[in-house]
Amino acid sequence: MIVFLVCFFQAKAQTGTQLQQVGYLLEDALLYSKQYIIPATDGAVYQASGAWNHSNKKRKTWDLSMGINVNMFNVPKTDRTFVINNSDFKFFQIENGGTSATVPTAMGNDNQIYLVGDLDGQQIRLKTPQGINQQFVVYPYLDINLALPYGTELITRTSTNTKLKKGYYQVYGYGLKHNLNQYFPNLTAKNIFFSISSYYSKEDIGFDFLDVKTNFGNLGINQINGLVDTFHFQFSASKQWGNVEVLGNFICNTSKFNYKVSGEKGTIESVFPIQSIINTLLDSIEKDKVNVMGELAANYQSDRFSFLSAITFGKFVNLNFGVQYKVN
Incomplete structure (x- = not known):
């Protein structure tokens, strides 16, 4: 793909060598972007998957509750860094003669090194992007539950644009939950409850990336x-002891990833549309993924308020704490 684009633009401009070098630069940027951002988007799926279900008990039709939740995602050490080698690159090299280096992913620390390359005699020198440098990613969100007829609930959640060090995170979603106990009344008498849920979430996560300055x-x-x-599917079982309902949830979801770069465009865009080309190339790393995870939660209920704590686990671990208020 890169070779074709370079040859195409060589035919339209006199600076063929420069365009070839820019093509190599784009290949390096694509290689770097894969290893830099994928751990963050994988983690974002877990952040959006937890604590959708506060209770399996059937509610009265048109009951409305609203709540504030705080999500805490633990960034694993294995996803904080990756290794780059000079042999991986076509344009850039590690400055000062190094052959390899360990650099942070978007979920890593704020360590940086310099990469250098030559664009038709002009040295291109840039710092590698930093990570968020946070062990926990914490963000609040609002959820609203409305009980519909036939033991079904409409669930929505939305967060503000949460600022991270060197980035941001935002999520929203909605879904339906259906109570199963209405078909097995003997289970309700034993304080055992079941439900199934299906919901959709949209995660938007962004980071400072490669600030490449050239004569263009x-x-x-x-x-x-x-x-x-x-898109999530969830099966939930719970048991009530006094005012406490303990829930066990099985979650399976499938995610579609889309990566884009943005920033200030240079004059080279009139000849070589860098941004749109690399966004086309980023389509090559888009990939559907399926995750299977478990969740344990406990919900303490009073007349108007309920307090939830939940832990979602699988490849990652995600914690959630929330309080809900019954409006009617």
């Missing part, structure tokens, strides 16, 4: 975004 201007790849569409 900035190359327009100084921010990278991961947009994730996730």
Whole structure:
């Protein structure tokens, strides 16, 4: 793909060598972007998957509750860094003669090294992007539950644009939950409850990326975004002891990932549309993924308020704490 694009633009411009070098630069940026952002978008799916279900008990039709939840995602050490080698690159090399280096992913620390390359005699020198440098990613969100007829509930959640170090995170979603106890009344008498849920969430996560300055201007790849569409299915079982309901949830979801770069465009865009080309190339790393995870939760209920704590686990671990208020 890169070779074709370079040859195409060589035919339209006199600076063929420069365009070839830019093509190599784009290949390096694509290689780097894969390893840099994928751990973050994988983690975002877990952040959006937890604590959708506060209770399996059937509610009265048109009961409305609203709540504030705080999500805490633990960033695993294995997903905080990756290794780059000079042999991986066509344009850039590690400065000062290094042959390999360990650099942070978007979920890693703020360590940086310099990469250098030559664009038709002009040295291109850039710092590698930093990570968020946070062990926990914490963000609040609002959820609203409305009880519909036939033991069904409409669930929605939305968060504000949560600022991270060197980035941001935002999620929203909606779904339906259906109570199963209405078909097995003997289970209700034993304080045992079951439900099934299906819901959709949209995760938007962005980070500062490669700020490449050249004689043509900035190359327009100084921010990278991961947009994730996730469809979830959940089966839940619970047991009530006094005011406490303990829930066990099985969650399976499938996610579609879409990656985009953005930033200030340089004058080179009139000849070589850097930003749109690399976004086309990023389509090559888009990939549907299926996740299977478990969740344990406990919900303490009073007349108007309920308090939830939940832990979602699988490849990652995600914690959630929330309080809900029964409006009517």
